[in-house]
Amino acid sequence: MIDRLRSLWHGADRDDPARSPSSPDDVQADARVASSLRTLLDDPGVPDAVRAELAHEFERVEHMLDKLERGELHVAVFGRVSAGKSALGNALLGHQAFRVGVLHGTTTQAAHAPLDEASAPGLVLIDTPGINELDGETRERLAFDVAEVSDLVVFVADADLTRDELDALTLLAGTQRPLLLALNKTDRYGDDELRDLLEHLRTKTAGLVRAEDVIPVAALPAPQRIVETDTDGHEHVTKASRPPQVAALRERLVSIAEREGKTLSAINAGLFAGRLSDQLTARIAETRRALAARVIRQYCIAKGVAVALNPIPVADLLAAAGLDAAMVVQLSRVYGLPLTRRESGRLVATICAQLAALMGAIWGVQLVSSALKGLSAGLSTVVTAAAQGALAWYATVLIGRAAEQYLVNGKNWGEHGAKRAVADIVGTLDRDSILREAREEILKRLKQRGKTRS
Structure with missing residues (x-):
């Protein structure tokens, strides 16, 4: 859907005079984007902690949904300090909505102002800090933050683009917003000089800005010098202010808002x-x-200690299987794919079958240690119990990770089946470090238990 919307700007149908400003396809696309935004906002599957962590982003989605419903097109005005961003915004608006000054840092926060609703319904200008402010990192971050929630970008320059300006223009193009380049202060240039500069800029920004979207403006033309001669032959020089020369840019913005405003707003919201x-x-x-x-670690501890403490041969292994099934049930709830106890038991059996085929020697050692634990006494029992508990811990890690992989894939082992999936899990785990951690933890807990009893 987003590709279709974007094609309305970049594709041939953008310039088709027969195309309706609000064709049925566009209306349906806007409705689908709005529906997607509502679904995203109301998704009950988003945990509260994640929703809180991304609260600012959710607020933006709400802002975009409101903007779509109001039919607004937000236009961000960018440029370096003193290029005339705020002055251009004021000239387009026809009144002083944005602060204009000669000092760096006049614009410190993004400011919004709607154009005259009678001639440009839904068109909202956003003035931004200069891209080369003294504390540029913070303000540049703010500027690009505004660009992300804008639908169209007007980049303001007052001469040939510097390397920093061209880099910024390239970054802005990467936000996938349509770009217009406004060459400001054109009253300083002669006709031939202005024509050559515009041609140079169109060549320099090819691939970033469409040639017809490089537009000359003069937001604050220098006063006109008027020389008058009185009856005595004395010359008197006066200066008269001149109106802004922004009609071409304003008409371009109004045309875009009328024909493609909702589409561009939907593109931005969808992206x-x-x-x-x-x-x-x-x-x-x-x-x-x-x-x-x-969850896996909790069951590792429970299973490892339970196996280490159970003095009855083989019976501890049966108890361990029950813990494995309970662990898988808990994991299935974590991933929102609940399993019954019977389903979890079958999954554990499948995993253990694959583990037995891969690691028969390990299970053999566990069975031997189980028998030794029942026949031995004293220190050998403690040593054997710790070893067996560590193996049970390791087995729990393997079963838990394998079950987790199965759940992540949506209750599916993948195209290569359970054998490959379990083998990959075994191959990615460091057995020695897990066994070492398990022994240390089990011995610590056995000692604590011994002290409690004494």
Whole structure:
């Protein structure tokens, strides 16, 4: 859908005079984007912690939804300090809405002002800080932050583009917003000089700005010098202010707002919603992984200690299987794909079958240590119990990670099946470090238990 919307700006149908400013396709696309935004806002699957973490982004989505419903097109005005951004905004508006000054830093925050509703319904200008302010990092970040929620960008220059300006223009183009380049202060140039400069700028920005969107303006033309001679032959010099020369740019913006405003607004909203959706997916996955890791560790401790303390041969292994099934049930809830106890038992059996085929020697050692623990006494029992508990811990990690992989894939082992999935899990885990951690933790807990009893 977004590709279709974007094509309305970049594609041939943008200039088709027969195309209606609000064709049925556009109206349907706008409605789908609005519906997607509402779905994103109301998604019950977003955990409260993730929603709180991304509260600012959710506020932006609400802002975009309101903007779509009001039919507004937001135009951000960018440029370096003193290029005339604020003056151009005021000239387009026809009144002093934005602060204008000769000192750096006059514009410190983004400011919004709507154009005359009678001639430009829904068109809102956003003035931004200069891209080369003294504390430029903060203000540049603010400027690009505004660009992300704007639908169209007017970049203001007053001469040939510097390297910094061209870099900024390139970054702005990367936000996938349509760009207009306004060459300000054109009253300083002669006709031939202005024509050559415009041609140079169109060549220099090819691929970033359409040639017809490089537009000359004069937001604050220098006063006109008027020389008058009185009856005595004395010359008197006066200066008369001249009106802004922004008609071409204003007409271009009004034309875009009328014909493509809703489309551009929908493009921007859709792109932002897509990025937020990706962020949500990543954060939710990260949250689930962290919670799953805690669940697995809790069951590792429970299973490792339970196996170490159970003096009855083989019976401890049966108890451990029950813990594995309970762990898988908990993991399935973490990933929002609940399993019954029977389903979790079958999943554990599948995983254990694959582990037995891959690691038969390990399970053999566990069975031997189980028997030794029942026949031994004293120190050998403690040593054997710790070893067996560590193996049980390691087995829990393997089963938990394998079950997690199965759930992440939507209750599916993937195209290569359970054997490959379990083998990959085994291959990615550091067995020695897990066993070492398990032994240390189990011995610590056994000592604590011994002190409690004494």
